[in-house]
Amino acid sequence: MATRIRPSSKRCAVIGGSGFLGRHLVEKLLEKGYTVTVFDIRQSYELPGVAFHVGDLCDKQALLTALQDVSLVFHCASPAPASDDRALFQKVNVDGTRIVIQACQERGVQKLVLTSSASVVFEGTDIKDGKEELPYAKKPIDYYTETKIQQEKLVLEACDKDKGFLTVAIRPHGIFGPQDPQLVPILVDTARRGKMKFIIGDGSNLVDFTFVENVVHGHILAAEHLKPDSPLCGKAYHITNDEPVRFWDFMSQVLVGLGYDAPRYHLPYQLVYGIALLLWLVALLLRPLVRIKPTFTPMRVALAGTHHYYSCARAKEDMGYRPPVSLKEGITRTVESYPHLRKGV
Ligand SMILES: NC(=O)C1=CN([C@@H]2O[C@H](COP(=O)(O)OP(=O)(O)OC[C@H]3O[C@@H](n4cnc5c(N)ncnc54)[C@H](OP(=O)(O)O)[C@@H]3O)[C@@H](O)[C@H]2O)C=CC1
Numbered sequence: 001m002a003t004r005i006r007p008s009s010k011r012c013a014v015i016g017g018s019g020f021l022g023r024h025l026v027e028k029l030l031e032k033g034y035t036v037t038v039f040d041i042r043q044s045y046e047l048p049g050v051a052f053h054v055g056d057l058c059d060k061q062a063l064l065t066a067l068q069d070v071s072l073v074f075h076c077a078s079p080a081p082a083s084d085d086r087a088l089f090q091k092v093n094v095d096g097t098r099i100v101i102q103a104c105q106e107r108g109v110q111k112l113v114l115t116s117s118a119s120v121v122f123e124g125t126d127i128k129d130g131k132e133e134l135p136y137a138k139k140p141i142d143y144y145t146e147t148k149i150q151q152e153k154l155v156l157e158a159c160d161k162d163k164g165f166l167t168v169a170i171r172p173h174g175i176f177g178p179q180d181p182q183l184v185p186i187l188v189d190t191a192r193r194g195k196m197k198f199i200i201g202d203g204s205n206l207v208d209f210t211f212v213e214n215v216v217h218g219h220i221l222a223a224e225h226l227k228p229d230s231p232l233c234g235k236a237y238h239i240t241n242d243e244p245v246r247f248w249d250f251m252s253q254v255l256v257g258l259g260y261d262a263p264r265y266h267l268p269y270q271l272v273y274g275i276a277l278l279l280w281l282v283a284l285l286l287r288p289l290v291r292i293k294p295t296f297t298p299m300r301v302a303l304a305g306t307h308h309y310y311s312c313a314r315a316k317e318d319m320g321y322r323p324p325v326s327l328k329e330g331i332t333r334t335v336e337s338y339p340h341l342r343k344g345v
């Protein structure tokens with residue numbers, strides 16, 4: 001009987017490798033001596049030693065081609081939450097993830113590391129030092145989160161030690177850092193439109209913002225600790241900076257670092273949430289006629305006005321995780337990376 005030669009454990013693929021987190025992950029993997037294939041719907045950069053496969057992860061044949069001789073797969077592709085496109089989230093995050101799992105199994109991939117999200121347990125009310133044991137949100141706050149829950153379940157349930165296919169999910173929260181197309185650009189855009197004057201609620205709500213390199217570190221540690229006899233198999237792990245910060249202090253530090261004023265005036269949380277809900281309903285009703293994208297969605301208001309920070313004790317215990325970059329250093333490096341977004345530029 002012919003013996004199947006297993007590909008080197010350092011041959012990996014990053015699905016979504018052209019994105020913000022994906023690119024940082026690819027750069028660190030290369031630094032650590034991995035051979036990297038990127039599979040993404042677009043190619044946003046070139047790097048020596050990286051093989052790019054441009055394709056949709058819903059296309060199994062394209063995935064099978066990209067995953068040839070790969071033993072480890074990182075799946076960090078998703079439509080942007082801001083797209084608010086229910087059908088697209090379902091197609092990519094749920095149906096597409098099923099296809100990713102099948103393709104991995106057919107190609108004999110040994111490990112699959114999913115980028116999930118800590119928001120899978122968030123229902124818009126306070127979470128303080130949340131552990132992984134918290135139940136999935138029964139009423140997810142948006143379609144994106146609804147499909148991230150289904151996606152995480154699919155990947156964790158697929159873990160099968162007997163078949164030699166091991167899976168783990170990383171749940172980051174509030175990723176920020178250089179090249180992020182969302183957090184800082186949204187913040188600056190809001191400030192430039194004169195809408196960053198207000199603090200929603202009393203401003204004391206603590207949240208996790210996680211520097212992108214720490215999230216990358218968590219992913220690689222998880223991949224390297226994922227073994228048949230390890231506790232990681234089929235489990236989810238919070239990866240944070242382990243330094244909860246007041247949401248509005250974080251926003252202010254970034255804004256002031258870029259030369260804008262920090263928000264000062266307080267607005268009652270319930271009032272702003274109610275208005276956001278109303279705007280969302282109006283946008284939904286008008287959708288057949290016109291597509292409106294409100295800045296203040298209920299999800300965003302909830303994120304800005306409640307506590308949501310998570311314990312990463314499980315990652316510390318099972319894989320020796322410690323965030324290598326402090327929040328202060330992360331903010332400094334992030335602010336320095338956006339000279340074009342400074343006030344007056
Ligand atoms: N950013 C954050 O704060 C957090 C992110 N996450 C998760 O981390 C992961 C990475 O997020 P982030 O880097 O911010 O996101 P990005 O949008 O920057 O990266 C995702 C990448 O996946 C690509 N992609 C989308 N659909 C497909 C598809 N059908 N087939 C192949 N590639 C596709 C995107 O292309 P395109 O841009 O063209 O759509 C993009 O290049 C996601 O799974 C997200 O849910 C979790 C918690 C917090």
Ligand SMILES: CC(C)=CCC[C@@H](C)[C@H]1CC[C@H]2C3=C(CC[C@]12C)[C@@]1(C)CCC(=O)C[C@@H]1CC3
Nearest residue numbers: 173174183186187190207208295300301303304
């Ligand atoms: C911690 C965490 C999960 C952060 C997620 C990142 C984004 C959801 C935020 C990044 C910029 C934020 C922002 C707002 C909401 C949340 C973000 C989009 C506001 C729209 C909240 C209401 C305001 O007053 C303006 C804010 C602009 C920035």
